[in-house]
Amino acid sequence: MRVSILTIFLVILLALLFTAGVSVGSAGRTSPLRALHALLKGGGGPILHYRLLRTSAALVLGAGLASSGLTMQYALRNPMADPYLLGVSTGAAFGVVLLFSFTRNPRPELVYVNGLLWGVIAFLIVIGLGAFMGAGPTSLIVAGVSVSYAFFGLIILLISRSASAQRINYTWLFGTVAYPSRTTLLATSAIIAATTILMFAAGNRLYALVLGDEVAESTGVSVARLRLAAVALSSAAASSLVAMAGPVGFIGLAAPWAVRLAIGSNYRAALAGSMLLGGIAGIGSDLAVRIIGGGSEIPLTAVTALFGSPILFYLSRRTGW
Amino acid sequence: MIEAENAKVEAGGRTILEIGRLNLGPGLHGIIGPNGSGKTTLLRLLSSIMKGSGRVRVCGLPPAAARRITSYMPSHPQVDLLATALDVILAGLYGSTASRSNALQAARLLGVDDLLDRRFHTLSGGEKRLVCLARALARRPRMLLLDEPLSFLDLANTARVLGLLRGLSRSMPVLITSHELHYVSLMDTVTVLGEGRVLYHGPPSSLRREVLEEVYGLPLLEARVSGLRVFLPADIFSPEHT
Numbered sequence: 001m002r003v004s005i006l007t008i009f010l011v012i013l014l015a016l017l018f019t020a021g022v023s024v025g026s027a028g029r030t031s032p033l034r035a036l037h038a039l040l041k042g043g044g045g046p047i048l049h050y051r052l053l054r055t056s057a058a059l060v061l062g063a064g065l066a067s068s069g070l071t072m073q074y075a076l077r078n079p080m081a082d083p084y085l086l087g088v089s090t091g092a093a094f095g096v097v098l099l100f101s102f103t104r105n106p107r108p109e110l111v112y113v114n115g116l117l118w119g120v121i122a123f124l125i126v127i128g129l130g131a132f133m134g135a136g137p138t139s140l141i142v143a144g145v146s147v148s149y150a151f152f153g154l155i156i157l158l159i160s161r162s163a164s165a166q167r168i169n170y171t172w173l174f175g176t177v178a179y180p181s182r183t184t185l186l187a188t189s190a191i192i193a194a195t196t197i198l199m200f201a202a203g204n205r206l207y208a209l210v211l212g213d214e215v216a217e218s219t220g221v222s223v224a225r226l227r228l229a230a231v232a233l234s235s236a237a238a239s240s241l242v243a244m245a246g247p248v249g250f251i252g253l254a255a256p257w258a259v260r261l262a263i264g265s266n267y268r269a270a271l272a273g274s275m276l277l278g279g280i281a282g283i284g285s286d287l288a289v290r291i292i293g294g295g296s297e298i299p300l301t302a303v304t305a306l307f308g309s310p311i312l313f314y315l316s317r318r319t320g321w
Numbered sequence: 322m323i324e325a326e327n328a329k330v331e332a333g334g335r336t337i338l339e340i341g342r343l344n345l346g347p348g349l350h351g352i353i354g355p356n357g358s359g360k361t362t363l364l365r366l367l368s369s370i371m372k373g374s375g376r377v378r379v380c381g382l383p384p385a386a387a388r389r390i391t392s393y394m395p396s397h398p399q400v401d402l403l404a405t406a407l408d409v410i411l412a413g414l415y416g417s418t419a420s421r422s423n424a425l426q427a428a429r430l431l432g433v434d435d436l437l438d439r440r441f442h443t444l445s446g447g448e449k450r451l452v453c454l455a456r457a458l459a460r461r462p463r464m465l466l467l468d469e470p471l472s473f474l475d476l477a478n479t480a481r482v483l484g485l486l487r488g489l490s491r492s493m494p495v496l497i498t499s500h501e502l503h504y505v506s507l508m509d510t511v512t513v514l515g516e517g518r519v520l521y522h523g524p525p526s527s528l529r530r531e532v533l534e535e536v537y538g539l540p541l542l543e544a545r546v547s548g549l550r551v552f553l554p555a556d557i558f559s560p561e562h563t
Contacts, residue, residue, distance in 0.1 A: 073403075074401075077399070077401050078402075079401070079402050079403045204415050205415060207408075207411075207412045207415065208412050208413070208415040208416075209401075209412075210400060210401035210403075210404040210408055210409070210412050211398065211399075211400060211401075211404075211409060211412050211413055211456075212395070212398055212399030212400060212401075213399065214365075214370050214393070214395050214399070215393065215394075215395060215398065215399075215413065215456075216415075217369070217370050218368040218369065218370055218388060218391070218392075218393035218466075219388060219389075219413060219415045219416045219417070219460075220388040220389055220415065220416030221415060221416070257403070260403045261403065264404075264405050264407060264408055265401065265403055265404045265405065265408040265412075266408065266411065
């Protein structure tokens with residue numbers, strides 16, 4: 001009963017925030033009804049279309065980060081795991097900085113493909129190193145942290161040594177949905193939809209992982225195979241999101257955590273709840289960025305981290321963890 | 322229901338378990354032996370967590386195929402930090418035909434139904450043990466493989482669990498490892514392991530004290546309580562210590 005009321009409240013909140021996302025911006029406010037009417041009739045002008053694209057990107061970003069983070073937490077049996085733990089964000093960021101070192105004003109689609117590609121490359125390196133060390137959760141985390149730092153070092157080197165790399169938009173480096181492209185949003189939405197369906201399908205097996213490897217194996221789960229598949233799905237989703245919007249922090253860690261503290265760890269229920277809360281956090285953070293920034297853009301991570309960390313701390317204390 | 326013939330498990334280039342022949346039907350079967358003697362390895366072999374060579378059958382099936390009808394409980398569960406007691410019991414239903422109501426029934430049976438909303442990691446050692454036992458029973462298994470199910474339990478819960486397991490063992494094999502030698506006489510059979518080999522297998526009444534003294538490497542006292550044999554370390558219960 002309590003869960004149903006909470007779900008209804010969150011769905012209404014998401015709908016309200018989405019409407020606000022389309023209606024509010026630095027170019028002024030539009031009545032939500034008028035905006036909806038104009039969009040449905042195929043009109044609305046460039047400002048409304050931009051806001052719709054941007055708000056949709058924030059929704060996909062938040063929901064996708066939450067599903068990716070949740071799956072990473074189950075796969076590695078670590079509530080501190082987030083979508084970027086296995087190197088995809090620094091890998092993707094490196095790819096984009098590298099592109100800016102060689103290209104002047106690259107097309108958004110090229111930035112996207114490059115980010116996605118390097119996110120996947122970083123993940124494959126991590127999996128290779130992790131397998132070399134035994135492929136358990138700890139080996140993967142150690143490999144992920146090491147590869148992340150290595151790519152971080154390369155990013156710093158590129159930015160400090162290459163004048164052209166300095167042209168990179170720093171807002172992207174800390175995450176933003178201010179520069180959406182229809183193509184990259186569609187590609188990302190498709191990847192998030194596909195990975196989420198597969199995660200949901202493996203839901204009962206992922207749930208069994210909370211019991212530890214031995215017990216999960218004894219119930220019939222092929223733990224090593226499932227872990228590899230789950231981190232691959234999570235990292236593919238995260239790579240596409242970083243490629244679209246840069247590495248936005250905290251939502252992928254905090255949304256799944258908050259949901260699991262509130263409703264327990266049943267994977268499928270937690271997946272639905274996390275995506276709902278992640279979507280709210282994504283759109284809410286983007287709205288906050290627009291309001292705080294006025295006409296100028298502020299990176300999303302500034303808001304997700306500043307607002308998210310006290311909320312997470314409060315929730316953890318309240319639920320006695 | 323459990324058959325093993327020339328079964329062998331190797332790890333790190335050495336044999337850690339070697340069984341010539343072992344047949345276990347319904348009943349309460351105690352597996353005893355010092356630390357590192359192969360007790361846990363035997364349960365892992367039967368629950369398909371570890372692979373071995375030789376012939377092993379569980380209810381007529383290879384262990385991997387029998388996982389849906391067996392329940393294994395480790396001595397040290399590695400449960401996710403955010404999981405609740407209810408999560409532990411429900412997540413454990415994977416692969417079985419049991420339902421949520423079986424899970425809740427098992428929780429009531431073990432007396433942990435009022436702990437279900439608590440985070441597993443905040444429970445006491447004994448409470449964790451009872452939740453894990455409820456998880457094992459909730460699957461409605463046809464065989465129980467329990468690694469040290471009596472550790473951390475207080476006297477009342479030990480009696481409750483032993484009574485429960487004795488009841489279940491009338492219809493299925495219940496294997497328990499234990500360091501509590503004073504419960505040996507309550508078992509239907511006892512298997513003594515030493516350095517991965519079976520040193521004794523049979524009814525507790527025929528188990529000679531010397532076998533236990535050799536495997537544990539210390540002298541034991543043998544006493545009788547209500548007609549049942551009880552073994553105690555002689556040094557600790559000698560007059561200079563009491």
